[in-house]
Amino acid sequence: MRRSLLAIVFFVALAALWGAIVRAQIWSPVLLPSPLSVWDYVVNAGRDGTLLSASIVTLRRLLSGYVIGLAIGLPLGLLTASSTFVEDTIGVLALGLQTLPSVCWVPLALLWFGQTESAMLFVVIMGTVWSVVIATDTGVRTIPPIYARAARTMGSRPFHKWTRVILPASLPYLVSGMKQGWAFAWRSLMAAEIYVTILTGFGLGHLLHYGRELNAMDQVIGIMLVIIVIGLLADKILFSPWERFLHRRWGTGKR
Amino acid sequence: MSLQEELQGPPPAKLIVDHVSKWFRQKRQTVHALDDISLKVAEGEFIVIVGPSGCGKSTLLDIIAGLEKPDKGHVLADNEPVLNPGRHRLVMFQESALFPWLNAFGNVMFGLKLKPGLRNSERREVAKFFLHLVGLEKFMEANVHELSGGMKQRVALARALAPNPRVLLMDEPFAALDAMTREQLYGDIQRIWEKRRKTIIFVTHNVREAACLADRVVIMSPTPGRIREVFDITLPRPRDFNSIEIARHASTLTAALKEHGAHATLTG
Numbered sequence: 427m428r429r430s431l432l433a434i435v436f437f438v439a440l441a442a443l444w445g446a447i448v449r450a451q452i453w454s455p456v457l458l459p460s461p462l463s464v465w466d467y468v469v470n471a472g473r474d475g476t477l478l479s480a481s482i483v484t485l486r487r488l489l490s491g492y493v494i495g496l497a498i499g500l501p502l503g504l505l506t507a508s509s510t511f512v513e514d515t516i517g518v519l520a521l522g523l524q525t526l527p528s529v530c531w532v533p534l535a536l537l538w539f540g541q542t543e544s545a546m547l548f549v550v551i552m553g554t555v556w557s558v559v560i561a562t563d564t565g566v567r568t569i570p571p572i573y574a575r576a577a578r579t580m581g582s583r584p585f586h587k588w589t590r591v592i593l594p595a596s597l598p599y600l601v602s603g604m605k606q607g608w609a610f611a612w613r614s615l616m617a618a619e620i621y622v623t624i625l626t627g628f629g630l631g632h633l634l635h636y637g638r639e640l641n642a643m644d645q646v647i648g649i650m651l652v653i654i655v656i657g658l659l660a661d662k663i664l665f666s667p668w669e670r671f672l673h674r675r676w677g678t679g680k681r
Numbered sequence: 682m683s684l685q686e687e688l689q690g691p692p693p694a695k696l697i698v699d700h701v702s703k704w705f706r707q708k709r710q711t712v713h714a715l716d717d718i719s720l721k722v723a724e725g726e727f728i729v730i731v732g733p734s735g736c737g738k739s740t741l742l743d744i745i746a747g748l749e750k751p752d753k754g755h756v757l758a759d760n761e762p763v764l765n766p767g768r769h770r771l772v773m774f775q776e777s778a779l780f781p782w783l784n785a786f787g788n789v790m791f792g793l794k795l796k797p798g799l800r801n802s803e804r805r806e807v808a809k810f811f812l813h814l815v816g817l818e819k820f821m822e823a824n825v826h827e828l829s830g831g832m833k834q835r836v837a838l839a840r841a842l843a844p845n846p847r848v849l850l851m852d853e854p855f856a857a858l859d860a861m862t863r864e865q866l867y868g869d870i871q872r873i874w875e876k877r878r879k880t881i882i883f884v885t886h887n888v889r890e891a892a893c894l895a896d897r898v899v900i901m902s903p904t905p906g907r908i909r910e911v912f913d914i915t916l917p918r919p920r921d922f923n924s925i926e927i928a929r930h931a932s933t934l935t936a937a938l939k940e941h942g943a944h945a946t947l948t949g
Contacts, residue, residue, distance in 0.1 A: 576778040579746055580792035580844065581768040592789075594782040644878050677826025 429679070455554065456462050459644040467644040468652065476633070477652060484615065484629035485656070491547050492611045495554025502555070503562020504588070513563075522558040528553035528614035541624045546615065551612025554607045561603020565596030596675060603667045608664065612657060630656075688785040693880040694769065694847035694856040696722040696745065698753035702904075703740055713905035714740045718754070720899065720908065725753035725878045729895035731888055731934060737906025738884045742850050745882060746772050758848065768796060771846040775853040777833035778827045785812065785836045792844040811839040814873060836867070842877060851883040855890065864922050867893050871919045888938065891920045892930035900934065909941040 441461045447519060448460045458613045471477040506517040509563075531552045532545075539545035593600075620630020630649055637645035672678070703715040714737040722728050730738045743749040745756050747766040756763040758770060771792070779788050789808040793799065799807070812818050815835040820828065820912070828836065834854055841849055854864045874881065883892055891898045892914055900910040912934065916926050 570776075570778075572774055572776060572778045573780060575748055576772065576774065577791070578767070579766045579770070579772045581766070581795040586795070591780070595780070597782060647867075649887065672863075675824050675826075677824060 437455050447530070456641065456643060459647065462639060463644045464648045464651070466649040467486055471633075471645075471648065480628055480630050480633050481652070481656065483627035484619065484631065487543070487546050487550060487627075487629065488611055491550025491615065492554055492608060494547070495551045497499060498551070499555040499601070499603075499607065500557025500562055503559040504566060504592075506559060507563045507566035515631070516559075517563065520556045520563075524556035524560050529611060529617040529621070531614070535618070536622060541622055543624065543626055545622060546618050546624070547619040549614045551588075551610050555609040557604050557610050558607040561599055561606055562596070565599025565603065566592055568599060569595040598672050601665065601672060604680055605661070605665050608660065609657075612660075616653065683771060690944070693848070693878055694759045695724050696720075696880060696882070697757040697760075698741070698745065698754070699757065701741070701744060701756065703737070703744065703749070703751050706883045707840075711779065715744075715751070716905035716906055716907050718906070719806060722880055722882065725876065725880055727881045727883065727894060727896045728899060729791060729883045729885060729891040729897070730899045730901060731884055731885060731891045731938065732906070733840060733903060733938070734900030736901040736903040738901055739852050740899075740906065741920040742852050742882060742884050745848075746850050748772070768844045769846050770848040771841040771856045772836050772850045772852065773834075773841045775856050776826075777830075779824045779836055779840070780831055781789050783825075784821070785817060785823050785825070785828065786926045787834055788825070789928035791842045792840055796844045797879065807843055808839075811835070814842070814876070818924060824928065827911040829862070830858050834858065842879075844875070844881040849879045849881045851881065852885075853885055853928065856885070856887070863890075867911070868919065869923050870894065875918070887932040888897050888934040889927060891934060892916075892927045893920050898934060900937050900941065902938075910937050912937070 438574050448455065448458055502512075502516060502520070505512045506520065507513070529550060531549045532669045535545040535548045535552075539548060573591050573595050574587055577587050582591065615629075616634075619629045620635045623632060623635070623647070630653055634646060634649045634653075637643070637649060687720060687930070698718055698720040701718045702713075703716055705712045705714050718737075720728075720742060730741065732738045740749060743753050745763065746845055747756075747763045747770065750764075762838070763902075779785075781790065783791065787813055788810055790804060793804040793807055796804075809818065812821055815833060815838055817839065820832065820836075823832075825833065837854070855866055858866070867890070884892075886900075895914050898914060899908055900912070900913040901907060902909050912930075914930055916930070920927060
C-alpha cells in the first residue's frame, strides 16, 4: 500500500514537473505539449475508438508472432543444448542473428512479403525466435547434471527425462527467455509498424508515425505513453505470476 | 497388489562385483580409476566403502548403479548383469539432488510414478508412508528450499526408499551436513534399515561413520582405486556413534587406511 502510494506520488510529481517546464515556455508548445493536451488526446482517441482498434491490431500481431516465435524457439533451444551438431550450426546462427537489431529485418521483410501482414509477422517472429533459442539453450545447460542422473536411477527414460526433469528444471530460464522474447517482439513490431504502412490495419506504431507526419506532438507522446502502459501491463499480467511462482518454489529472489 | 504387499516389497538383492576395472580417458592423460575390483554383497547386507577422495569409490557406486559402464568385468545383481540404471538400485547422492520444482511430496512421488502396477491413490499412500517414516509428514507440502540440509536428505532417503528398491546406494549422503544433524541421521538410518531391510552400499571418507553403520567395511586406496582390506563389524545394533567401541573400530580403520597410504578424517 505504502509502496503504491509512493509510486503514485512519484508519477504525479513527474507530470507536475513536465507541466512546469511547459509553462516556463522554454520550448515551443508544438514540440512539448502540456500533459493536459496529451491527456486530452488519449481520452478523445480512447472515446472515438482509434486507440482501442489500433491496440487490438497491434496486440493481435504481437501475440501471433510471439506465439509462433516461442513455438519455434523453444524446441530449437532444446535441440542446440542437447546436440553438439545443432549447437555448432543452428546455435551459432542463433547467436549471430540475436545480435542483429530487429529493425534490420524490415527492409528484407518488405521486399519478400510486400506491405502485408506477413511482413509484420515475419519481423516479429525473427525478433522473438533467436533470443528464445539462446535463453532456452542457456537454461538447459545450467541444469545440474545430478538431476538427470537421479531421474535415470529412478527409471526415467529420455522422453520422460526431457518432459519431467529438463523442462521443469530449466523453467526459470525459460520464463526469463520468454520475457526477453516478449520484449524483443514488442520492439520489432513497433519498428515494423512505424516503417511499414499496410492497409489491413492501423496499429499503435502507425498512429505514432502519423502523429509525426501531422506534427501532432500530443498524439506522439500520447501513443508513446499507451505503448509504455501496455508493456507494463503485459509484464505484470503475463510474467509476474510466473516469476512469483518460481521465486516461491525455487526460493530465489524476494517479493 | 495391495498396499501392504507393496510396502513389503521384494527381498533385498545379492550383488556381485566381478573383476571390475575402469579408466577415464581425458585429453591429456588416462586416469586409471578402478583396478580389478571384486566384491560379493549378501542380501540385506550393509556395506560401507571407505577411502580418500580420488580412490574411485563413487565411480564404483556409479557402476553398481548402472550409471557408468565398467571397461572390464561386470556387476551382477541377483545374477543378472547390470547394464543400465534401474529402479531396483536407487541412489542417494551427496547433494540431495531433490527437484526444486516439486515439493517434498512431489519429490517422493517422482520415482513412484515411474513404477508400474500401482494405482495413483496407492502411490500417494506409499509416499505418505515414507515421509512419515523419515519423520517429515508435516512437511509434505514444503518447497525444497524451505527444508534444512538434514531434512532434504531425509526427503531424498524417502524418495529412494519409496519405490522399494532392492539395493540402496548412498554416495556420501551426510557429508555436507553438520555434526548434530548427521548423528541424528545415523540413528534414523539404522532404525529404518531394521524396518525396511535393503542391501545398502554406502560410500564415505569418514571412518567413524563407517564403523557406526556397516556390517562390513571395505577399505580402498587411490591411483588406481583398489580394495585393500575388508573389516567385519559385528557390534550389536543400534549403535551409538559416540560409543567407545565405535571409536576403537574407527581407529583400526584409520590405521588400515594409513598403512595403505591413504589419509582419512577421523570424525569428518
